[in-house]
Amino acid sequence: MGIFDSVKSMLGGSGGSSSGGRIDIQKRFTLERTAFTGTMAKFVVAKDHDHGGRLVGIKILDPEKVELFESRFRHLKKPSEGQIALKMHHPNVVETYEIGMSTKGQPILIMEFVAGPSMQNIIVQKQEHHVAGKRMMLIRSMCEALKYVHNQGFIHRDICPRNFILLPESEDVKLIDFGLTLPATPPFMVPGNRTGTPLYMSPEIVRRRPTDKRVDLFSLGVTFYCLIAFCHPWQGDVVSGRAALHHDTSPPKPLVDVCPNVDPSLARGVMQLMHPKVEERTPTIEQFIQRIAKVQSVYQNGAPSPELS
Secondary structure: OOHHHHHHHHHOOOOOHHHOOEEEEEHHEOOOOOEOOOOOOEEHHHHHHHOOOOEEEEEEEEEHHHHHHHHHOOOOOOOOOOHHHHHHHEEOOOEEEEEEEEEOOOEEEEOOOOOOOOOHHHHHHHHHHHOOOOOOHHHHHHHHHHHHHOOOEEEEOOOHHHEEEOOOOOOEEEEOOOOOEEEHHHOOOOOOOOOOHHHHHHHHHHHOOOOOOOOHHHHHHHHHHHHHOOOOOOOOOOOOOHHHHHHHOOOOHHHHHHHOOOOOHHHHHHHHHOOOOOOHOOOOOHHHHHHHHHHHHHHOOOOOOOOOO
């Protein structure tokens, strides 16, 4: 089976355009700009003339790299990124409208376009004006996104600031990118699959140990820490993949030391999410949501905000 046939099979055959049909990008869309180019795909913003000129995002995947990643799960009949994305319908998860194959043989996903900015840019550039007074609401929205993904029976496996997009003029976010997402079933949780974003990667992934949904909780905890503190709990001079080796060999900087104004209960909750020992980590996203609900209720009743000013 060649790359084209293999990828077409992953997309779900050659039926309707919502699940694997041929899409002529040049004919159907007016390309506005390239938003980013990654290792496995590029993302372009375009006007969709088949739907009244609405603005969409088109994710164009590299067939060879998709084949390389998906081939390790072929005997398990893993759903493709597109098939997983089409299942997701939640206010805090980006909506995927259509999947298919371009006329050049590239797997593509057509999805809603969220103008941004990304949480990554906000954190790296320390853009406090985007999150001032909103951190608790943003944290809650990010939790709801992950709760939904987990309830759908999947592990996202690439939770990080880059994959949360802030809705303009809003206290809400959208979770994106299901390129590394796997079903939360035993065959997909065996040791050996070391994929993700290193600075947010849990020790069990780094050390090639068995995994479960708690890998996402670790990554979410690191993401929350960065959102609150505008710095990383471990990151020093090393910013490559080797940085992840510190996640279970040296303690993170306590959040309350870095941000003395943060609510102590929130800080403890974030630190518990990213505990290096999986058995001592917060076990479910629902438990963390319950914890921050108590924090939110205190400040909604008139107490000063727990956030940085």
